[in-house]
Amino acid sequence: MPCPRPIARTAAAVALILGLTMVAMIAVAVAPARGSGPRPSPGLGLSPALGARASHRAPERMVIGHSVQGRPIVAWVLGPSTASRRILVIGVIHGNEPAGLAITRALASRPVPVGVQLWIVPELNPDGVAADTRQNAHGVDLNRNFPYRWQFSGDATFASGPRPASEPETQAAMALVRRIRPAVTVTYHQHMDLVDESTGDHGVARRYAQLAGLAATCLTFLPGEETAWSNHTFPGTTSFVVELPAGPVGPAALARHLRALRAVELGQRSGSATGCDSVTPAL
Numbered sequence: 001m002p003c004p005r006p007i008a009r010t011a012a013a014v015a016l017i018l019g020l021t022m023v024a025m026i027a028v029a030v031a032p033a034r035g036s037g038p039r040p041s042p043g044l045g046l047s048p049a050l051g052a053r054a055s056h057r058a059p060e061r062m063v064i065g066h067s068v069q070g071r072p073i074v075a076w077v078l079g080p081s082t083a084s085r086r087i088l089v090i091g092v093i094h095g096n097e098p099a100g101l102a103i104t105r106a107l108a109s110r111p112v113p114v115g116v117q118l119w120i121v122p123e124l125n126p127d128g129v130a131a132d133t134r135q136n137a138h139g140v141d142l143n144r145n146f147p148y149r150w151q152f153s154g155d156a157t158f159a160s161g162p163r164p165a166s167e168p169e170t171q172a173a174m175a176l177v178r179r180i181r182p183a184v185t186v187t188y189h190q191h192m193d194l195v196d197e198s199t200g201d202h203g204v205a206r207r208y209a210q211l212a213g214l215a216a217t218c219l220t221f222l223p224g225e226e227t228a229w230s231n232h233t234f235p236g237t238t239s240f241v242v243e244l245p246a247g248p249v250g251p252a253a254l255a256r257h258l259r260a261l262r263a264v265e266l267g268q269r270s271g272s273a274t275g276c277d278s279v280t281p282a283l
Helices: 005-030 100-107 126-131 168-180 202-212 226-233 251-265
Strands: 060-066 072-078 085-092 116-123 184-190 194-196 215-219 238-244
Touching: 060 168, 072 168, 085 100, 085 168, 085 251, 100 116, 100 184, 100 251, 116 168, 168 226, 184 226, 184 251, 194 202, 202 215, 202 238, 202 251, 226 238
Parallel strands: 085 116, 085 184, 184 238, 194 215
Antiparallel strands: 060 072, 072 116, 194 238
């Protein structure tokens, strides 16, 4: 016997509700939980304690001083001012040793680990870069002009300047270091093809050398150097020199140097803090 019409309508409504409920339950079951999807790769060498993610903020341009001829000395800043670790990288201090510019250019285009603020000064000596000279426009070797154990030299190549920190480029570098107190400063030179581990924590420079494929050695002391001034003025920090080989930095070498700089950002080191792998006369 057919059901009365009201009962048939009720049964159809119940069936519809049950069907919709089943569809909703299936959708919830197959949908991924919030936050459980794939996460971005932490990137090369990022440790859980520091740099679990990378900051993709665009670099900020800052003028930190001017050269003898009035050219701006520019710093590019990546990472927040609240970062617990600051790194300074200087591409050129001697104008006729420009290979470090390729490294600073590439470095400015990649993200920095969380917890790190990176300061990049491509040209500390823009007049020397423009003129292709070691010295600044006053004829001073800036890496003999810093005030720690400064000695006067009138040598045409290694002129110290008339007094410690006499040059505006030196003053700009000193003011920046005093302002940001970098945990590590890396300065590029040419053409000795090595990493100088003689100042600061030798293990930091040694680790850089291992990853960059360069020899680690202690260069003999020279008066008026940036590294000696920085390490003496701010104990517990490390400023060291990377002497690139002659010529431009090729793609394979560039990748190695970027890997080494990431190790610096993350605080990696290797071996003794004070021992020298060897000793090499400085030029």
